[in-house]
Amino acid sequence: MAQMSGGAAVIQALRHEGVEVVFGLPGVQIMGIYDAFYDQPDIRLLTVRHEQTTAYMADGYARVTGKPGAALVVPGPGVQNASAALGTAYSASSPVLLLAGQVESYNIGSDRGALHEINDQLDTIRPVTKWCQRVNDVPSIPGAIHEAMRQMRTGRPRPTEVEIAPDILAATAEVVFPAATSPAAATVDWPQIQRAAALLREARKPLIWAGGGAVLAEASRELVALAEALGAPVATTAEGKGVFPEKHRLALGVGYYGHGTSSWAAPQADVVLAVGTRLTTQALGLNAVRVPQRLIHLDIDPTVIGKNYPADIRLVTDARAGLQALLEEVRRQDTPATRWSDAELHDMGRLQEDWLQANAPNQSAMWRSMQRVLPEDTVLVSGVTNMGYWAHFAYRAQQPRTYITSSYFATLGFSFPVALGAKVAAPDRPVVSITGDGGFMYALPELATAVHYNIGVVVVVFVDYALGASKNDQRTRFQGREIGTSLHNPSFAEVARVFGAQGVTTDPEHLDRALQEALASGKPTVIEVPVPTWAPPFQIQPRTH
Ligand SMILES: Cc1ncc(C[n+]2csc(CCOP(=O)(O)OP(=O)(O)O)c2C)c(N)n1
Ligand SMILES: [Mg+2]
DSSP states (O other): OEEEEHHHHHHHHHHHTTOOEEEEOOOGGGHHHHHHHTTOSSSEEEEOSSHHHHHHHHHHHHHHHSSOEEEEEOTTHHHHHHHHHHHHHHHTTOOEEEEEEOSOGGGTTOOSOOTTOOTTHHHHHGGGOSEEEEEOSGGGHHHHHHHHHHHHHSSSOOOEEEEEOHHHHHOEEEEOOOOOOOOOOOOOOHHHHHHHHHHHHHOSSEEEEEOHHHHHTTOHHHHHHHHHHHTOOEEEOTTTTTSSOTTSTTEEEEOBTTBHHHHHHGGGOSEEEEESOOOOHHHHOTTOSOTTSEEEEEESOTTTTTSSSOOSEEEESOHHHHHHHHHHHHHHSOOOSOSSOHHHHHHHHHHHHHHHHHHOHHHHHHHHHHHHHSOTTOEEEEOSSHHHHHHHHHSOOOSTTSEEOOGGGOOTTOHHHHHHHHHHHOTTSOEEEEEEHHHHTTSGGGHHHHHHTTOOOEEEEEEOSBOHHHHHHHHHHSTTOOOSOBOOOOOHHHHHHHHTSEEEEOOGGGHHHHHHHHHHHTSOEEEEEEOOOOOOGGGSOOOOO
């Protein structure tokens, strides 16, 4: 029990919860929290240039570490500016705590036009959070922050928000901090596991489809072991990329919009085990998983199971616990010899190579050359840009938490600021942001943040002077009636240098060398690569099976 201000209670509560860094942007209502950072050495405070970046960096931090990231913003415009980033984290099931200010308590709900006032702030944030709460007195602060963290550490992790009025931050009271709790061990439904294991054992051609939930549950080892025990090839969503090493003989890679080995292999399977994925059509393409295939659907969120495809067996549990239990059951009895032959797997892989060569030869060549200079622990933030979509297929990720996407939010502009947060979390690993000229501009001023805090992210900007995906849409779907999709840009390399970062321009042939040099320097670097506007995979007709 200790006497302290609300602002100090926030910081102490964050300390108790193991928070190491907060990404913030100050303003009058949250100065009580800013001030409390002054006296404590344990939590870093990084101030950024736009509130979107607070939540994006917190998200990048969370994706790399698996621990909740924390963002701090003023009410009203601060919360609204952070909202698209929070929505991105929500779509990716990423744990981000948004600490938000409020107007003075006596003004809340008054619609008087107080500074930064917004009506029903909690309601504005509810659609992009799993849980949110206003704190109305100092003693309630630790409990609210603890609950926000508990929500993110149990079940499906999604953003949370806690908001506190400035008078509460300034008030002083006795504060007690809840004891640290560890989440209860996951339980499994053994009869259901046994049914699922029997189905998998009896399958002629079992296939596993792993999504972001498998990453979040740290289920990589169990996934590899089960796939090997069953001889089942493993497809992933873009969110799950890396959870199964893509150099593994059973790796099918990413299925996206009906493209890729995974999408083509799935209809050949007779039993599909989906783990930690919604199985959206974005991942699978149209009807890639067809009834009467048997679908075993494993997810920690029961609302996901059977949402897009009817499930024969529902397994509601954590991906790691569920896969471990399935593995134990499968190992209890002999499984038939591999049902997918090496030749068959190899041929399916070749099919994708041929398809890439036909549809994206230049992008594939660039990925091949970049891959050569990127170590396996590189964190790649795959932006909403042509090279980002093609990376799903042409880049190989070997470890979980090394490939970051904006999931179904597909938020243009997320790549650079998320990469900054990832680099703060993993300062000793290469972190590369893949972005287009359209997307980079969203958070370009954060080059100042990168230089200020020496965050050595490498940004590769593919410059086609266009919102390329939209322009190509006009070329293909609107008979070439191009309007409103061309861009005027500065030289991004020059801009980077003006900010005090490194900036280089290179042609695609020398991108690998530029990337290698940038990574070796350890400095924030922008590599500008002129490219034409190419077709993205989702504007290409899927192969018919
Ligand atoms: C927040 C947001 N606004 C708009 C879009 C729609 N959109 C998707 S891709 C794209 C063009 C992106 O241009 P650029 O970053 O230059 O990448 P390119 O397609 O040229 O490779 C747009 C406008 C989006 N995904 N997200
Ligand atoms: Mg572009």
